[in-house]
């Protein structure tokens with residue numbers, strides 16, 4: 001069974017975001033595999049270790065730099081990679097079209113991805129890919145069983161878990177709690193460079209979203225300090241939460 | 251001149267740094283306080299191939315170049331210098347005599363055991379022979395197809411946890427350096443006992459003990475090189491390993507530096523973060539200079555090793571400078587923290603205690619200056 005994993009390169013989650021000339025400044029920023037995608041890579045490698053998957057292919061749409069994210073996934077244990085070269089300004093629609101095209105050519109039995117990217121957080125691409133390819137889609141999974149041409153997925157649902165059975169091929173996106181991604185081993189790192197990575201150009205499509213402006217979130221405002229006896233302090237705190245912060249009580 | 255790391259080196263650095271952040275830093279203060287040797291963490295390092303970074307790829311190890319080895323040691327030491335000592339003393343220091351002098355069969359045996367998870371220890375120092383390593387008195391006597399070893403080794407890192415030793419002994423003290431021999435010794439050989447664990451100032455998660463040899467029979471096939479080549483093998487080993495200790499010292503300095511920068515932004519006095527005071531800023535600037543110059547020196551020494559160029563003097567420059575830098579930077583970090591730097595609740599007092607060993611083992615700061623001066627003045 002061939003498993004394909006979509007991987008996005010994102011800013012390090014600890015990176016300090018700054019704007020320059022109205023755009024997000026990526027100079028000197030540490031780039032990593034989107035942590036949610038890393039979980040999907042780990043899930044795919046575990047399927048291979050269990051003898052269910054025979055090949056794990058990594059696909060990333062992005063600039064040349066995204067090659068580093070692919071190599072990291074290869075160092076973790078994936079078999080080969082495909083870099084779909086695409087302008088970094090591509091929106092979710094353009095990304096999904098480009099990735100779906102690459103996926104169709106690979107004809108995999110299972111497509112995994114993280115359910116959201118840590119940078120823009122739009123959570124659209126896996127769902128769009130499923131839609132374009134006409135495949136079933138299960139989101140935020142925390143476990144997967146493959147048997148008899150079907151995938152049985154456990155995923156988070158409001159107040160509990162949902163178990164979904166779908167026929168494969170399917171697009172399945174992971175929740176972070178699915179697994180604990182491994183560190184690439186020394187051997188993995190040394191072998192990563194020898195593994196094949198194909199580079200293809202993305203299909204040219206127009207973005208559907210036009211970004212008008214980037215703005216940084218407003219800074220944190222100062223808290224308050226209440227120095228009273230507990231009973232008075234509690235009342236003041238409750239009042240502050242209700243009337244100043246306007247915390248909603250469910 | 252190109253200061254960029256290769257793609258692999260960047261990946262190795264990131265992996266080792268992530269490992270330190272997630273698997274070492276949250277636990278190392280407890281290892282230190284309780285004098286714990288972190289077996290589980292060593293096992294994790296082994297599974298990732300980090301405990302075999304000194305084992306060449308053709309013998310089943312990770313086969314890293316010297317610069318990558320230094321990078322790994324720096325990043326692990328940024329987490330815990332005790333653990334970095336365990337790693338470096340095993341796969342680099344203790345395995346280096348094998349690297350520089352063993353034949354194929356010997357390498358297969360020694361490296362094979364390391365690949366299976368055995369730790370190694372380098373047994374040179376004795377109660378009466380520290381800086382004067384040439385003055386060792388552990389005896390080796392040829393007896394049939396064996397050598398019989400007798401003597402006591404002092405301050406041996408991994409002494410009580412290793413399955414393999416590289417041991418230096420003399421055929422006859424009167425022969426001086428020319429009488430030295432180097433051996434690979436299996437821990438399970440009858441006659442080997444381990445002394446009590448040293449109660450140390452720092453690197454407390456590392457295991458330091460005496461290793462005592464009483465009529466220990468070592469097969470001749472375990473002799474590294476020829477009889478009388480022991481001192482040469484030892485010097486070659488230390489030349490290689492000094493750059494590694496320098497990297498370890500940089501890791502300690504880097505860790506202390508990062509803490510100081512972070513704390514200086516958080517700690518408020520006189521209504522502002524202390525990093526607004528120029529006095530603190532200048533300390534931080536000095537720390538940055540120390541860390542970066544020390545890093546450049548160890549990386550240059552490693553790069554020379556990888557290029558096959560002479561590196562003896564550069565290794566000593568790096569070891570000496572980085573050891574002193576680690577001590578200075580860690581002392582400064584305690585200063586930036588003020589009273590909290592003196593408390594075990596905060597991480598910098600541990601860096602401070604761990605830093606001191608960098609000026610002592612594998613040739614003290616004085617001995618390094620001696621080596622450097624000898625090299626400068628040699629005709």
Ligand SMILES: Cc1cc2nc3c(=O)[nH]c(=O)nc-3n(C[C@H](O)[C@H](O)[C@H](O)COP(=O)(O)OP(=O)(O)OC[C@H]3O[C@@H](n4cnc5c(N)ncnc54)[C@H](O)[C@@H]3O)c2cc1C
Pocket residue numbers: 339371372373374375379380381382404405406407408450453458607610611612613614615616617620
């Ligand atoms: C925690 C720890 C781990 C260690 N691990 C190992 C290990 O794994 N394997 C191993 O073999 N050894 C190990 N050692 C031993 C270490 O390498 C020695 O302690 C070190 O080389 C110094 O020797 P010494 O302690 O006998 O000091 P000494 O040689 O007695 O030195 C005392 C002082 O005199 C100075 N001095 C000595 N000779 C001269 C000179 N000619 N000129 C100027 N000054 C001089 C020294 O610089 C030092 O300040 C370890 C030591 C420690 C503390």
